[in-house]
Amino acid sequence: MSARLxxxxxxxxxxxxxxxxTIGGPRLGLVGWVxxxxxxxxxxxxxxxxxxxxxxxxIPGSIFPQRGVxxxxxxxxxxxxPDLAPWLDRLGMFDVYASPWFASIYLLLMVxxxxxxxxxxxxxxxxxRAQPPRTPRRLERLxxxxxxxxxxxxxxxxxxxxxxxxxRRFRLRPEEDGALVVAAEKGYLKESGNILFHVAILGxxxxxxxxxxxxxxxxxxxxxxxxxxxxxxxxxxLRLGPLVDERDIPVFSLRLDDLDVQFESExxxxxxxxxxxxxxxxxxxxxxxxxxxxxxxxxxxLQVDSTSxxxxxxxxxxxxxxxxxxxxxxxxxxxxxxPQDNTYSSSGAVKVTGTEPNLxxxxxFFPTFAADPVLGMxxxxxxxxxxxxxxxxxxxDLFPEGRPQSVFSIETEGLEQLMQDEDPDTPFxxxxxxxxxxELPGGRGSIEMESVIRWGGLLVRHDPGRxxxxxxxxxxxxxxxxxxxxxxxxVFVRVDPGYSVPPAGAGGTPAGGDGAPGEAxxxxxxxxxxxxxxxxxxxxxxxxxxAQVAVAVGDPHATGADTTEKDRL
Amino acid sequence: xxxxxxxxxxxxxxxxAIVVLALALLxxxxxxxxxxxxxxxxxDRLVRERERVGAAVGGADPADRAGADDVLGDHxxxxxTREADARxxxxxxxxxxxxxxxxxxxxxxxxxxxxxxxxxVSRAPLGNMYEFALGTVSFALVIYSVWALRKDRLWLGAxxxxxxxxxxGAAKLSWYTEASQLMPALDNIWLVIxxxxxxxxxxxxxxxxxxxxxxxLRDRAERRGEVSGWLSALPRATALERMTYxxxxxxxxxxxxxxxxxxxxxxxxxxxxxxxxxxxxWSFVIWVVYAAYLHARxxxxxxxxxxxxxxxxxxxxxxxNYTAVNLLMTGLHSYSxxxx
Ligand code: HEM
Numbered sequence: 001m002s003a004r005l006x007x008x009x010x011x012x013x014x015x016x017x018x019x020x021x022t023i024g025g026p027r028l029g030l031v032g033w034v035x036x037x038x039x040x041x042x043x044x045x046x047x048x049x050x051x052x053x054x055x056x057x058x059i060p061g062s063i064f065p066q067r068g069v070x071x072x073x074x075x076x077x078x079x080x081x082p083d084l085a086p087w088l089d090r091l092g093m094f095d096v097y098a099s100p101w102f103a104s105i106y107l108l109l110m111v112x113x114x115x116x117x118x119x120x121x122x123x124x125x126x127x128x129r130a131q132p133p134r135t136p137r138r139l140e141r142l143x144x145x146x147x148x149x150x151x152x153x154x155x156x157x158x159x160x161x162x163x164x165x166x167x168r169r170f171r172l173r174p175e176e177d178g179a180l181v182v183a184a185e186k187g188y189l190k191e192s193g194n195i196l197f198h199v200a201i202l203g204x205x206x207x208x209x210x211x212x213x214x215x216x217x218x219x220x221x222x223x224x225x226x227x228x229x230x231x232x233x234x235x236x237x238l239r240l241g242p243l244v245d246e247r248d249i250p251v252f253s254l255r256l257d258d259l260d261v262q263f264e265s266e267x268x269x270x271x272x273x274x275x276x277x278x279x280x281x282x283x284x285x286x287x288x289x290x291x292x293x294x295x296x297x298x299x300x301x302l303q304v305d306s307t308s309x310x311x312x313x314x315x316x317x318x319x320x321x322x323x324x325x326x327x328x329x330x331x332x333x334x335x336x337x338x339p340q341d342n343t344y345s346s347s348g349a350v351k352v353t354g355t356e357p358n359l360x361x362x363x364x365f366f367p368t369f370a371a372d373p374v375l376g377m378x379x380x381x382x383x384x385x386x387x388x389x390x391x392x393x394x395x396x397d398l399f400p401e402g403r404p405q406s407v408f409s410i411e412t413e414g415l416e417q418l419m420q421d422e423d424p425d426t427p428f429x430x431x432x433x434x435x436x437x438x439e440l441p442g443g444r445g446s447i448e449m450e451s452v453i454r455w456g457g458l459l460v461r462h463d464p465g466r467x468x469x470x471x472x473x474x475x476x477x478x479x480x481x482x483x484x485x486x487x488x489x490x491v492f493v494r495v496d497p498g499y500s501v502p503p504a505g506a507g508g509t510p511a512g513g514d515g516a517p518g519e520a521x522x523x524x525x526x527x528x529x530x531x532x533x534x535x536x537x538x539x540x541x542x543x544x545x546x547a548q549v550a551v552a553v554g555d556p557h558a559t560g561a562d563t564t565e566k567d568r569l
Numbered sequence: 570x571x572x573x574x575x576x577x578x579x580x581x582x583x584x585x586a587i588v589v590l591a592l593a594l595l596x597x598x599x600x601x602x603x604x605x606x607x608x609x610x611x612x613d614r615l616v617r618e619r620e621r622v623g624a625a626v627g628g629a630d631p632a633d634r635a636g637a638d639d640v641l642g643d644h645x646x647x648x649x650t651r652e653a654d655a656r657x658x659x660x661x662x663x664x665x666x667x668x669x670x671x672x673x674x675x676x677x678x679x680x681x682x683x684x685x686x687x688x689x690v691s692r693a694p695l696g697n698m699y700e701f702a703l704g705t706v707s708f709a710l711v712i713y714s715v716w717a718l719r720k721d722r723l724w725l726g727a728x729x730x731x732x733x734x735x736x737x738g739a740a741k742l743s744w745y746t747e748a749s750q751l752m753p754a755l756d757n758i759w760l761v762i763x764x765x766x767x768x769x770x771x772x773x774x775x776x777x778x779x780x781x782x783x784x785x786l787r788d789r790a791e792r793r794g795e796v797s798g799w800l801s802a803l804p805r806a807t808a809l810e811r812m813t814y815x816x817x818x819x820x821x822x823x824x825x826x827x828x829x830x831x832x833x834x835x836x837x838x839x840x841x842x843x844x845x846x847x848x849x850x851w852s853f854v855i856w857v858v859y860a861a862y863l864h865a866r867x868x869x870x871x872x873x874x875x876x877x878x879x880x881x882x883x884x885x886x887x888x889x890n891y892t893a894v895n896l897l898m899t900g901l902h903s904y905s906x907x908x909x
Contacts, residue, residue, distance in 0.1 A: 055857040062847035310840035484818040
């Protein structure tokens, strides 16, 4: 580093200015402007501004429903607020974390981060290679300094000071001929930690981005006893990252052997009916490999290569049999019903295409049936205490023009509702308990609920950014602890030979304890400390060093002489 | 399963803690008032003495008053009068000591309440908002009590006991949740780690915010040159600022760890480590704002005072995350345990 001004020596700061906005002349060419912009962007003040902006920008995403989190809620929000929603949508309020303005904030922050890390790293490497700076001429100017007199030779005192500092793992500036000074520094790890932290933050952002680009997720409902074979076409929903090919999805089959779900039945209040146990047993087969049984649960995903399978949701599937007028079975299957609330009141549809015209049943499934005067038919408990399937029936073409539709509902437009035989103005409806069968009106046959099984909602996910993100987060934490925990300190010692005892009464120091009367202490020693940033322990450190030196030269009572102030925190 | 007797005992312990904390708060407030006026008188006397001695210094201007404060303001090991105070227990200190002893009592009561709650449900008491509040107050009181054993922190008592009382009161009155088991998603070792550290970090942030408020008040008075009343019972602004920063640099890495542990848990429970759920979003916002505080402190052009305001903004976010986000926003993290 170049010639230092005295004031320069009094600060441990990188020569790299934290606020570089003032650099640059008034008349700038194109290059000048580019450089000026770069400096603006990489100044710490801008970084701070961007950080605060990022925090602010993240908030709307917690206030408005997000498409990426719950698209259905966005739709219902738009229905409830028809005037406001289009405007919010235009501003990206339903896709905050994928919106251009959110991205521009963190991209600018990343650029700023890079622009900050590079010069700092270069500088830190230089600092590690360099020696601690020279001892300043006037140690009294440093924020913390202590002075005393020792009954020892200057050479011994100097050697003791060097030994003390070396013992405290300070890096010492090499001795210079004849100079009775020591310059020492430690805590380089603070800056290493700082750089590690900022680099690791960058690493986390890049990992998350990579996971998004190269990852995929698929969702599928599997009924107990059913087997699911993975593949691009076999998921209920499949979201592929922009750089993923459908053929990258591994092929395996999974049979859901058993699903164990239990609910709170003892506690009252809000806890009543909360889920308590939720786990399943699955058998997985990869290619021609052996079939392996395995248990999985919430918090305990299954692993197939680098793909994880999570058990996330569950519900009921009543096993329904429909017979035609001749008693022939035209439909027999477990039909998945979708839970609508915490008590698992579920809705769904039975679509019978084996008859002409088609028969469609819609309605609700209630694991513990209750007729509430206000809510109507509902479920009072999520477990199967008194299950009932309540349906109304329609007739007609269920899939006009083969349009795709939800498996949980029927588009009743164009269908004809079945009415009761006795009262043609009242719609026909059935309430079935397990094992019950009811005749359909007009001799169309019968419908029976044989039993009820459960289904599990599975999420299959591949995210290559997951592990790198974890590693970088760990590194960021380590860097943070170093940056905030390690103290960067410089300590300077000046030994003063031939120190003459000041005449009695002179000087402003009130302390009178400088040695026994008649004994001239002839070596003066000043220890001064300089810390980077806030360092309440500096006074203590300087005092300890002074005491240690005094003990080392065999004059343990000398310290404290000029100490007027201590323990400031 | 749940044991109603233990749960009831826990409730009694918490009520006891609330009552004792209220008394402690009272004692600490009296302590501040009495110490403040005593110190003010002493500072005035010192200034008058200096004038009498006729030192060539500029008389009784505010800077000099602050100078007098300097000597008295810290824990005054250097100052014989203060030390005598400590030994003989002048009225000013006595009130503070009473406050501290009551705080210790309340700490045991809250800890007892938390432990009994845990025993009653045979699990870590970290399953709902009521239990988070108990945990936060336990940690905050333990940290303060231990700190006060080692250093003179009587002046800080009111700043810590006050928020603790508010949190406990709110927990008892509006977030109370009956003791019961966990839902399966919460039954995970990472939950225990994540929430324990979150609660610990929150407790440190509470004390950090208390110090920040003390600093800002004292700093304003010092800049105006009118350190009077109970404010003169506080340490100097620079010392308060250092303590504020010290508290935050412990809390911030813990919060960083909280966010990471939460992401690990979310990965296992929901199949993604980050999904911008409201709770996750707010944890992130809190993290960024506190990072901005640390940054602001090191940025030229930002005073420590301005930086401290950023820390307080972070604390407001923390409170919002605890209250509004838990109770109003729907997300996957809906286990406040409070029925709406
Ligand atoms: C993702 C964005 C960032 C985060 C979360 C972040 C966070 C932090 C934190 C927590 C500190 C600790 C402050 C302390 O020592 O008390 C710090 C220090 C620092 N950061 Fe950043 N930072 C970010 C971006 C940046 C950028 C873009 C720059 C460059 C302009 C930068 C430059 C610095 C510097 C120079 C320090 C050291 C301050 C000192 O000397 O004590 N940071 N950062």
